[in-house]
Amino acid sequence: MSSEPTTTTTTAARTRRAEPINTHTARNGAVTYWFQVDVGTKPDGSRDRRKFTYRTKAEARKELRRITTEVAAGTYAKPSTMTVDQACDVWLAGRRRIRKVTVYSYENDLKPVRRYLGGKQLQKLTKADGDALVAWMLTEARTSPRHYRDASLAGQVVAVVAAHPEGISVAEVAAALPGDVHSALAKLLATGRVSRLRRGVYAPPAADNATVETATRGLSPQTVRSTLTTFSAVVQSYVDQGVLPRNVIALVERPKDADPDEQAQHPGDSPVEVTAKSWTLAEVGDFREAVRDHRLFACWLLSCYGMRRSEVLGLRWSAVDLDTGTLSVRRGRVSVGSDTVEGAPKSKRSRRDLPLPEDVTEALRALKTTQKREAMALGVPWSDDRLVAAREDGVPLRPESYTDAFHRLRARAGLRRIHLKGLRNTSVSLMLDQGHPPHIVAAWHGHDPAVTLSIYSDVKADELRAVGASLFA
Template sequence: MAKDPIKRIELKDGSVRYRFVVDIGRDPETGKRKQLTRTFDKQREARREYDRIRHQTGEGTYVKPSKATVNQVIDSYLKGATRGKRANTARNYRDAFRCVRGQLGNRVAQTVSKDDIEDLVDYMLTRGRKRGGKPGTPLSGRSVNLTLGRLKAAFELAVKEGKLVRNVVALVDPVSYQQAEREPWSKTEVHTFLRAITGDRLEVAWRLSLYGLRRGEVLGLRWSDIDLTAGTLKVVQTRVLVDYKVIIEPPKSRNGNRTLPLDAELIDALRALRKRQAVEAEEAGEAYEGSEYVVTDELGRPVHPEWYSDEFGRILRCAKLRRITLHDSRHTTLSLMEKAGVPISVISKWAGHYDSAFTQKTYVHAGDEDLAQGSVKLAKIYKIA
């Protein structure tokens, strides 16, 4: 007759407990047999747990108790998820977990429930954004869903590794929200901006930002990347801000490496800047540091990305132009190109995108004036000769 694995244990104070020892497989690193000891107040509770562990061990689905925290689960996920990623992309992955680490980071991952994740979502939607010690303000629905997506992937990996029984994040519905509609500049607003920057020391930089280049691409542009005779510029690197440090990275994708033709006004502006920098170098003498970059300050030093964005905002205020972000100038360029009849395949290649459908969906926008043009077209279609 098989020996009962449930042992009756009498403690010194006379109370009774029920204990069992069960094999849970072998350690994958050492190959040694591993055993688990559990103790319960009631015999039926001990037997139920013993049967469960034996059944799941036999099926290979048993998850042993672990004190691994949510922070450790996240760290394990990030190790693989960010491998080979651009520094800026890896930073975005890490930033997505900021609220999770703050609210649940030190919790044992196996104790986290669906309700805990729901509470996390409520926190993010009410006071998840904190800056400079100020009271938290709501995160956008998009940011909350991004965090949920990353956390779901981290927990799913932990389930596959046998660290968690189930993925409780998968039980939480994404937040419903309406994406704010971008409204890039009209052609009239672009003309106002161009008049405002005429004669500005960095006129060529602002023109490049209105040429469809990203901020990092403009600031990473070197004179060696420009051929004024051929009238071309090559996008081969970017200067971006990661963890408050400016670093050099390749373009965002393989298609980001591209050669663009320059229009006559841009060529003139580049030549003017080249001459101006030569004068500045002569006037500064030994104080001139010099650099290979196109966009520099008066001492030849490449400008900081945040300063560049702030300066863009200052120009808009002086010109009394409707406020848009620096990246929205890229949206403006690609939208105006589409409205001018440039094929979407060409616009996508110009922007350095991998897919013209992505360009169409993300960067090409229609405004009220386009609707008015639509009515004119319809009137022509329906006009009876």
């Protein structure tokens, strides 16, 4: 009797590998659980092995799996105690090869972030924090105590004026504080935080103006959007460095501008003056006629022809050739806090040579003759290196003063409210309306053709009417 051979296979039981979690018992009997994991490499190339300790084994096991998974996926962020305030400092310090005014703009954008979230750890930042920041900025940032944490010039001016209920002159305020107190007082007067007793004398706000500040507690949606854009750039830089796993600020919804037609007026409120984007051809023509006898008529013409404020204020006579009627844009003057800085134009495209229209050439020739006569009368030296936009004694105009003068002249002419840069929008829009190619219009204004069409062009009511009427004509 034969029997088939029987093969017996014995499989050893495979035990699951124990997780490398160790136990430590302190002298007082407290038990903690810890493990070590390689989380990357150090700057010198050696492995970066770190120790993690937790109170319970369940928490240690959960974190071990999370950390090892993120390390394998390349998304692990090493623990850091860096605060939002410190992160902003480091990011700003690394912004090189950009204009001083751009750095100043970034600093202003990040001020609300520092005031509201500055002490929070960067790695603990959440989308909810970003949403809370937006809500605070829109509702109470302008009057919240946090707004004055850095002792802004406006806050200092308010404090000085409040200490003189009988009134204080501008000269006394300027002597007590550094900076451009004239512009600060103008803005505070417009928002009702100070009152003007008479010309050049200011006092605390009257009782009937107490509600004005309440109506202007928040910041504009445009300001909030600018802050979120810069703050998101800060956070994204730390995502790129591996400090953060994701950019939670990029997920925060940007607020939109309020629709003037949907803004309900409360009883007793004064009507809101809507700021238009640009003027019509007739309106800009009315403005030109209204300022024809102004001393700086040539400067206003340059603004009407689309030059930036910085370019008009940075123009020197050495860059103007009245014989050939040409102008070279090579310098610009901008405000940086309480200072005015002169430097290169905004971009490479901004460096351009413009053949001037006849009316601008004649206005510049008249202004140059006037300034030479003024210099002779005052005994002030004259040279072609002098700025075109200057006072009688040769002192350069501050950018804020030029803007304030524009609004006074506009209001005196009874024209719709636009920003000073609205003259640039008007110039671009009207040139496009007249059929000039976008690339030529862009070259005249010193920017990209895509920007010309997307930002600066503005459709007029007459154009819409013509389009509609021509469809089935």
